[in-house]
Amino acid sequence: MARHRVVIVGSGFGGLAAAQALEGADVDVTLIDRRNHHLFQPLLYQVATASLSTSEIAWPIRHILRKRGEVTTLLATVTVVDTDGKAVVLEDGTRVPYDSLILATGARHAYFGHDDWEKFAPGLKTLEDATTIRRKLLLAFEAAERESDPDRRRALLTFVIIGAGPTGVELAGAIIELARETLKGEFRSILPGEAQVVLIEGGQRVLANFKPDLSDYALKALRDLGVTVELGEAVSAVDDAGVVYGGKRLDAATVIWAAGVQASPAAKWLGVKPDRAGRVKVEADLTVPGHPDIFVVGDTATITMPDGKPVPGVGDGAKQGGKHAARVIRARLAGDTAGKPFRYKHAGDLATIGKRAAVIDFGWIQLKGWIAWWAWGLAHIYFLIDTKNRLAVALSWLWIYLSGQRSARLITQGDAEKAPVRESEKL
Amino acid sequence: MARHRVVIVGSGFGGLAAAQALEGADVDVTLIDRRNHHLFQPLLYQVATASLSTSEIAWPIRHILRKRGEVTTLLATVTVVDTDGKAVVLEDGTRVPYDSLILATGARHAYFGHDDWEKFAPGLKTLEDATTIRRKLLLAFEAAERESDPDRRRALLTFVIIGAGPTGVELAGAIIELARETLKGEFRSILPGEAQVVLIEGGQRVLANFKPDLSDYALKALRDLGVTVELGEAVSAVDDAGVVYGGKRLDAATVIWAAGVQASPAAKWLGVKPDRAGRVKVEADLTVPGHPDIFVVGDTATITMPDGKPVPGVGDGAKQGGKHAARVIRARLAGDTAGKPFRYKHAGDLATIGKRAAVIDFGWIQLKGWIAWWAWGLAHIYFLIDTKNRLAVALSWLWIYLSGQRSARLITQGDAEKAPVRESEKL
Numbered sequence: 001m002a003r004h005r006v007v008i009v010g011s012g013f014g015g016l017a018a019a020q021a022l023e024g025a026d027v028d029v030t031l032i033d034r035r036n037h038h039l040f041q042p043l044l045y046q047v048a049t050a051s052l053s054t055s056e057i058a059w060p061i062r063h064i065l066r067k068r069g070e071v072t073t074l075l076a077t078v079t080v081v082d083t084d085g086k087a088v089v090l091e092d093g094t095r096v097p098y099d100s101l102i103l104a105t106g107a108r109h110a111y112f113g114h115d116d117w118e119k120f121a122p123g124l125k126t127l128e129d130a131t132t133i134r135r136k137l138l139l140a141f142e143a144a145e146r147e148s149d150p151d152r153r154r155a156l157l158t159f160v161i162i163g164a165g166p167t168g169v170e171l172a173g174a175i176i177e178l179a180r181e182t183l184k185g186e187f188r189s190i191l192p193g194e195a196q197v198v199l200i201e202g203g204q205r206v207l208a209n210f211k212p213d214l215s216d217y218a219l220k221a222l223r224d225l226g227v228t229v230e231l232g233e234a235v236s237a238v239d240d241a242g243v244v245y246g247g248k249r250l251d252a253a254t255v256i257w258a259a260g261v262q263a264s265p266a267a268k269w270l271g272v273k274p275d276r277a278g279r280v281k282v283e284a285d286l287t288v289p290g291h292p293d294i295f296v297v298g299d300t301a302t303i304t305m306p307d308g309k310p311v312p313g314v315g316d317g318a319k320q321g322g323k324h325a326a327r328v329i330r331a332r333l334a335g336d337t338a339g340k341p342f343r344y345k346h347a348g349d350l351a352t353i354g355k356r357a358a359v360i361d362f363g364w365i366q367l368k369g370w371i372a373w374w375a376w377g378l379a380h381i382y383f384l385i386d387t388k389n390r391l392a393v394a395l396s397w398l399w400i401y402l403s404g405q406r407s408a409r410l411i412t413q414g415d416a417e418k419a420p421v422r423e424s425e426k427l
Numbered sequence: 428m429a430r431h432r433v434v435i436v437g438s439g440f441g442g443l444a445a446a447q448a449l450e451g452a453d454v455d456v457t458l459i460d461r462r463n464h465h466l467f468q469p470l471l472y473q474v475a476t477a478s479l480s481t482s483e484i485a486w487p488i489r490h491i492l493r494k495r496g497e498v499t500t501l502l503a504t505v506t507v508v509d510t511d512g513k514a515v516v517l518e519d520g521t522r523v524p525y526d527s528l529i530l531a532t533g534a535r536h537a538y539f540g541h542d543d544w545e546k547f548a549p550g551l552k553t554l555e556d557a558t559t560i561r562r563k564l565l566l567a568f569e570a571a572e573r574e575s576d577p578d579r580r581r582a583l584l585t586f587v588i589i590g591a592g593p594t595g596v597e598l599a600g601a602i603i604e605l606a607r608e609t610l611k612g613e614f615r616s617i618l619p620g621e622a623q624v625v626l627i628e629g630g631q632r633v634l635a636n637f638k639p640d641l642s643d644y645a646l647k648a649l650r651d652l653g654v655t656v657e658l659g660e661a662v663s664a665v666d667d668a669g670v671v672y673g674g675k676r677l678d679a680a681t682v683i684w685a686a687g688v689q690a691s692p693a694a695k696w697l698g699v700k701p702d703r704a705g706r707v708k709v710e711a712d713l714t715v716p717g718h719p720d721i722f723v724v725g726d727t728a729t730i731t732m733p734d735g736k737p738v739p740g741v742g743d744g745a746k747q748g749g750k751h752a753a754r755v756i757r758a759r760l761a762g763d764t765a766g767k768p769f770r771y772k773h774a775g776d777l778a779t780i781g782k783r784a785a786v787i788d789f790g791w792i793q794l795k796g797w798i799a800w801w802a803w804g805l806a807h808i809y810f811l812i813d814t815k816n817r818l819a820v821a822l823s824w825l826w827i828y829l830s831g832q833r834s835a836r837l838i839t840q841g842d843a844e845k846a847p848v849r850e851s852e853k854l
Contacts, residue, residue, distance in 0.1 A: 060613075074572070075566075389834065
């Protein structure tokens with residue numbers, strides 16, 4: 001008899017964890033992703049702010065799984081799932097049949113009815129997003145150096161981040177340090193340290209998922225760094241001149257979106273009705289109602305734990321979900337079809353504010369300040385995929401720590417409309 | 428009296444050397460480049476073949492020159508030089524006045540009357556070129572893994588490099604090692620080691636600027652690695668199916684151009700007639716005939732030494748030219764207007780063939796084999812700009828050497844027409 005075929009779509013934390021948890025099971029696995037790399041998203045903001053280079057936080061998926069002969073990795077885009085015919089359909093029409101399917105395709109940033117804001121306020125989910133933001137940040141300083149009009153110059157040196165969750169807070173801290181430490185003394189017409197970083201949050205505190213006193217600490221740490229934090233302020237407009245919030249306009253050449261995400265289109269593939277954030281509502285065992293052979297995990301799914309709390313959209317939630325799906329599949333193959341419910345265990349929340357402070361909330365212990373920063377750094381190096389990258393990231397961080405210098409300050413990868421560097425390349 | 432103003436256009440080896448050689452002189456310097464980084468071009472092929480990451484071989488120009496208060500760095504594109512008004516004109520109309528001008532804008536690859544080949548056979552001069560080639564290489568293996576037609580699959584696994592100078596030879600060696608070592612065991616439908624790397628050269632030997640016995644050694648080393656070397660063969664067509672040479676067609680999904688360069692448009696800016704390769708013919712002191720205040724150095728200029736040999740288009744030629752221009756300017760400021768002639772001293776030629784062999788020709792000594800490889804590696808690490816990058820490159824090389832694994836195997840930065848990964852990002 002043919003082996004049980006598991007198809008996994010998506011190789012983020014959820015999909016990769018599922019593939020790894022299926023090691024040794026009597027299954028053939030096909031892992032499909034439209035990118036060739038697994039990305040360590042928690043450090044993506046460091047690529048966007050020139051601290052790390054792209055290759056330090058991304059690994060070829062097929063390399064990670066090279067020793068697993070039963071795993072086939074495909075670089076492909078899924079267009080639909082044929083739930084009746086039990087096959088995933090790729091963009092070229094290829095059908096990949098499955099016995100069990102795990103959808104772990106993550107989320108993209110979402111603009112909640114303001115899709116036109118995207119071109120002015122990019123979000124941060126992929127390596128290309130990160131290099132695009134890095135490019136925008138660095139180009140703003142370059143343009144300011146050449147700008148003689150003081151208002152226009154001020155707008156070029158104003159950086160707005162919308163949303164004060166971990167990504168927004170980490171970006172704000174990193175950008176102000178970039179301006180005040182890394183770029184110090186390198187310009188002749190501007191003082192990069194005069195750059196204004198404005199973090200706008202609709203809620204009443206930063207890092208709302210942390211304990212209130214850690215939020216307070218993070219707020220103070222941000223303000224001590226020089227970040228302008230605006231709480232309880234909804235943004236009502238984003239355009240090429242800047243943002244409008246609280247009824248007033250702020251001119252800013254750079255606006256970054258860190259306010260919300262929308263699940264990837266797995267619901268559409270399946271033909272089921274998603275929740276408001278595009279997520280698929282799943283059963284207690286993470287399967288899709290009516291499709292016990294299809295699992296949805298991570299940011300693509302929505303599920304509430306018995307304590308009434310939803311599983312948060314963090315990497316560890318996806319990892320645990322992927323592992324759970326693998327466990328259910330293994331149990332079924334062993335004859336146990338009861339379908340154990342998924343129990344998410346929250347390990348904790350971490351966020352850094354610049355390179356000297358961080359907050360950590362493990363539930364049983366809270367840490368803040370430099371000791372939290374070191375714990376955060378060690379934890380992140382530990383979770384990187386391989387030794388080479390652990391050494392490389394440690395070296396990069398040590399260098400920034402000692403010299404303030406970031407090694408990935410490259411303006412590359414121009415998109416068509418704003419790439420003066422590319423135009424004149426034609427002779 | 429106002430200080431003497433030196434404007435340098437281009438921050439490659441020539442422009443940067445000129446800026447550095449002007450340290451302490453009684454001048455104000457403006458360095459203009461349309462990129463924000465100085466690029467260590469000799470290692471660009473290692474970015475293209477996934478061994479190094481972009482940030483390991485590029486540095487922000489303004490960071491390199493940050494301690495030189497009299498140097499202003501501008502990210503800008505030059506459109507023309509007003510030789511009468513003595514000003515460089517930027518793309519936004521800004522005029523940058525000069526008393527002395529140094530043009531060091533380098534070269535781009537050239538297709539000698541076949542500009543339509545460029546879209547099928549990209550060349551390697553910029554970081555974007557390198558990531559584009561890296562993307563093409565890695566995507567070819569991914570597409571082959573999904574291809575069922577054997578002819579098409581063979582074409583996907585055929586990599587053609589046109590031109591067997593140092594860049595072509597180094598690319599060929601790196602690509603065959605990528606296929607045979609790095610990717611080994613990571614695919615399920617193909618054997619990456621069966622990839623064919625074909626190096627096509629119009630002349631009768633590889634590395635024609637080296638001594639004949641080193642060329643012979645390099646040829647043998649390439650063939651030992653598994654590269655198919657075709658000498659004395661002119662390419663007559665390049666299209667989306669592959670290449671035609673020696674009257675026969677070779678189907679290849681990936682073709683890389685390493686055959687020739689064309690100087691950047693300095694001649695056009697100046698309104699002078701360039702030579703066939705677009706270079707400005709300069710006087711013995713590197714100034715433009717009739718314009719003693721304008722120097723052209725590096726790949727943008729053409730000049731013949733008293734021994735009848737032209738200055739070769741290598742980094743060291745540009746460096747020495749940039750230093751010479753600075754020296755002439757300093758001498759003039761000191762009242763010596765005689766204009767000493769430029770004397771190029773050839774330090775030597777180096778090229779690697781894979782990660783175990785290299786050839787070095789210093790004139791007084793020739794080296795080949797693994798000892799040459801180590802000398803090559805140490806020399807290149809020495810010439811990198813800063814300590815952080817020396818450590819990072821050494822770590823990357825050590826890792827490749829010990830494990831065969833390349834850490835920058837990322838498929839990113841899709842151009843519009845061939846980026847399935849980007850299309851589906853819209854929800």
